[in-house]
Amino acid sequence: MEHADGSSLSWSRGHRCFGRRSLLLLLFAGVFAFSLWYAWPGSLEHAEEPGIRFRWLRPCLNGQRVAGYLDDATQPRGGSAQADLYQANYTLAPVLIQPDMRCELVVLSFASDQDALAACRRTRLTIVSMRSGIGLARRGGPSEW
Amino acid sequence: MVTRLFHAAPAICLILHICLVATGLLTLVGSNIAGVASGLLITTMLLWSLWRDIGDPQRMGCMQRAFVLWASAAVLVGVCAIAQYYAHNPWGGWDAWAMWNARARGIFLNRTDWLWQLTHSMPKLHPDYPPLLPVAIVGGWILAGQETTVVPFVVGLISYCGLCGTMYLAIGQFSRITPNLRAAAVAVFAVTPHVVSMSASQYADVPITFYAFFGLVALRIGIIGNRRIYRILGGTAVGMAACTKNEGMVMAALVALIALYWVLSHANDRRDRVCCLRDLALGMAPWLLALWAYRGVSLVPNDLVANQTVQNVFRNLTDPSRHFVILKYLVAEVLCPSHWGLCGPLIVGCVVYGSWVHGRLRSKAMLLMAIGLLTMYYIVYLVTPYELSWHLNTSLSRTMLHLYPFAYAFAILQFARSPVDSTVAPLV
Numbered sequence: 123m124e125h126a127d128g129s130s131l132s133w134s135r136g137h138r139c140f141g142r143r144s145l146l147l148l149l150f151a152g153v154f155a156f157s158l159w160y161a162w163p164g165s166l167e168h169a170e171e172p173g174i175r176f177r178w179l180r181p182c183l184n185g186q187r188v189a190g191y192l193d194d195a196t197q198p199r200g201g202s203a204q205a206d207l208y209q210a211n212y213t214l215a216p217v218l219i220q221p222d223m224r225c226e227l228v229v230l231s232f233a234s235d236q237d238a239l240a241a242c243r244r245t246r247l248t249i250v251s252m253r254s255g256i257g258l259a260r261r262g263g264p265s266e267w
Numbered sequence: 268m269v270t271r272l273f274h275a276a277p278a279i280c281l282i283l284h285i286c287l288v289a290t291g292l293l294t295l296v297g298s299n300i301a302g303v304a305s306g307l308l309i310t311t312m313l314l315w316s317l318w319r320d321i322g323d324p325q326r327m328g329c330m331q332r333a334f335v336l337w338a339s340a341a342v343l344v345g346v347c348a349i350a351q352y353y354a355h356n357p358w359g360g361w362d363a364w365a366m367w368n369a370r371a372r373g374i375f376l377n378r379t380d381w382l383w384q385l386t387h388s389m390p391k392l393h394p395d396y397p398p399l400l401p402v403a404i405v406g407g408w409i410l411a412g413q414e415t416t417v418v419p420f421v422v423g424l425i426s427y428c429g430l431c432g433t434m435y436l437a438i439g440q441f442s443r444i445t446p447n448l449r450a451a452a453v454a455v456f457a458v459t460p461h462v463v464s465m466s467a468s469q470y471a472d473v474p475i476t477f478y479a480f481f482g483l484v485a486l487r488i489g490i491i492g493n494r495r496i497y498r499i500l501g502g503t504a505v506g507m508a509a510c511t512k513n514e515g516m517v518m519a520a521l522v523a524l525i526a527l528y529w530v531l532s533h534a535n536d537r538r539d540r541v542c543c544l545r546d547l548a549l550g551m552a553p554w555l556l557a558l559w560a561y562r563g564v565s566l567v568p569n570d571l572v573a574n575q576t577v578q579n580v581f582r583n584l585t586d587p588s589r590h591f592v593i594l595k596y597l598v599a600e601v602l603c604p605s606h607w608g609l610c611g612p613l614i615v616g617c618v619v620y621g622s623w624v625h626g627r628l629r630s631k632a633m634l635l636m637a638i639g640l641l642t643m644y645y646i647v648y649l650v651t652p653y654e655l656s657w658h659l660n661t662s663l664s665r666t667m668l669h670l671y672p673f674a675y676a677f678a679i680l681q682f683a684r685s686p687v688d689s690t691v692a693p694l695v
Contacts, residue, residue, distance in 0.1 A: 143448070146448065150448075157459055157460060160460035160608060161345065161459070161608075
C-alpha cells in the first residue's frame with residue numbers, strides 16, 4: 123500500500139509501519155553493522171611487521187654520511203630482488219645514493235644478523251657503520267664484518 | 268548546521284587541498300612568504316565564495332535529524348579509526364612511506380633542486396607520477412614549519428571527510444531520494460572498511476578518488492544547477508585528479524566528457540554554454556598546464572607501457588587464461604568482507620532491484636564512470652608487463668576503490684522516487 127505522499131508501501135495489511143522503506147533501512151542498518159565490525163577503531167589491518175618502527179632521518183648532504191632505512195630482508199617482497207640500491211633509497215633520503223658513496227646506514231630489521239649484513243652488502247655501498255633494530259651494533263667498515 | 272556542514276564539507280576539503288598544493292608549489296617556485304600568503308589568500312577567497320553560495324538549512328523532523336546524526340556518527344567512527352591507525356603507524360602504509368612521503372621528503376629537503384629530485388628519483392619511487400600529492404604534503408610542512416607525519420595523516424583525513432561529504436551531496440543532488448535513506452547510505456559508505464583503511468594508510472588513491480568523484484558531482488551542480496563556484500571547483504578537482512596519478516588522466520577525461528554532454532544538453536543558449544565551458548576551463552587549465560610542463564621535464568615513461576611491444580599486447584589480450592584470472596580476482600575482491608563489508612552484494616542487489624522496479628537504470632553519469640574505470644583497469648591488467656597475479660594482488664583493491672563511490676552512488680540512486688535527472692536540488 124502506498125502512503126498518501128507516495129513515500130512508503132506497507133509490507134502487509136495492518137503493518138503499515140513496517141513498509142518497504144523500513145525493510146530497506148533495516149537492510150542498510152545490517153550492512154552498516156557488518157562494516158562497522160571491520161572499520162571499528164583498532165580493527166584495521168596494521169603494518170605487515172607490527173614490531174618495526176621507522177624513523178625519518180635527516181641525512182647529511184655532504185656526501186659523507188647518509189642515514190637511512192633498509193627494509194627487512196626477510197619480508198616476502200624484500201629479499202634479494204629488492205634489498206639492493208632501491209631499498210637504500212627507501213631511506214627517504216633526498217639524494218640518490220650512489221654506489222661509491224660512503225654512508226652510515228641505519229638498519230631497522232628483524233632479520234637475523236647474517237641476513238641484515240647480507241642485505242647491506244647487496245646495496246653495493248661502502249658502509250662505514252650500521253645499527254640494527256635487533257640490538258646489533260657494529261662499528262667500522264665492511265672488512266670488520 | 269550538520270546538514271549544512273555535510274553540504275559544504277566536500278568543497279571545503281577540496282579548497283584545503285588547493286591551499287596545501289598552492290602553498291607548496293608557490294613556495295618552490297618563489298619565496299616562502301609569497302607561497303604561504305598566496306595559498307592562504309586563494310583559500311580564503313574560495314571559502315568565502317562557497318559560504319555565500321550555500322543557503323540556510325531547512326527545518327528537519329525528529330526522525331530525519333536522527334538519521335543525519337547516524338551519518339555523522341559513522342563519519343566520526345571513520346575519523347577515530349584513521350586516527351587510531353595513525354597512532355600506531357604514523358608513516359602510513361607501504362606506498363605512503365616508500366613513494367608519496369618519500370618524494371615529498373625529497374622535495375622538502377632539497378628545495379633548491381626539487382624538480383631534478385622529482386624527475387630523477389629511482390624507478391621504485393615512480394618518477395613518472397605527477398607530483399601533486401607530494402607537493403601538497405610539502406605545502407603542509409611549510410605551513411607547519413617542520414617535517415611532521417601529521418601532514419600526510421591530515422591529507423588522508425581531509426580526503427576521507429571530503430569523500431563522505433561528496434557522497435551525501437551526490438545522492439541528494441543527482442535524484443530525488445528520501446532524506447533518511449540518503450543519510451543511511453552515507454553512514455554505510457563512511458564505514459566501508461577499505462575506504463577507512465586506505466585513508467589511514469595515506470595512499471594517493473583516496474585523494475584521487477575524492478577529486479574525480481567531487482569533480483563529477485560539482486560539475487553537475489554547477490552546470491545543471493547553474494552555480495558558478497561549483498563549475499570552477501569541479502573543473503579544479505578534475506584537473507587535480509589528472510595531476511595525482513597516471514590513471515587520473517582517464518578519470519579526468521571521462522568526467523570532462525560527461526560535463527561536456529551536460530553543457531550541450533542543459534545550457535539554455537549559446538551564451539550559457541560559453542559561460543559553462545569557460546568556468547570549466549578556468550578550473551582545469553592551471554593543473555593541465557602544470558601537468559604538461561612536468562611531462563616535458565620528466566622523460567621517464569610509465570612502467571606499464573615501457574618495453575611493451577604490439578605483439579606482446581595482442582598476445583595478452585587474446586589469452587583466455589588471463590581473462591579468467593582477472594575475473595576470478597574481481598569476484599573475490601567484490602565479495603571480500605574485510606575490504607567492502609557487504610557493500611559489493613548490496614550494490615549488485617540495488618542495481619537488480621532498480622532495474623526490476625523502474626524498468627530502466629537511473630543516473631547514467633555514475634554508471635558511465637564506474638563502467639569506464641572498470642574497463643580501463645581490466646585492459647591494464649590484461650596487458651600488464653608484470654606478473655599478473657602479483658599485479659592483481661598488490662593493486663586490485665586500490666583500483667576498485669577508484670570506482671567504488673561511483674558504483675555505490677549509482678546503486679543507491681536506483682531508489683529515487685522519480686527519474687528527475689535534469690534538475691538539481693537546492694543546496695540546503
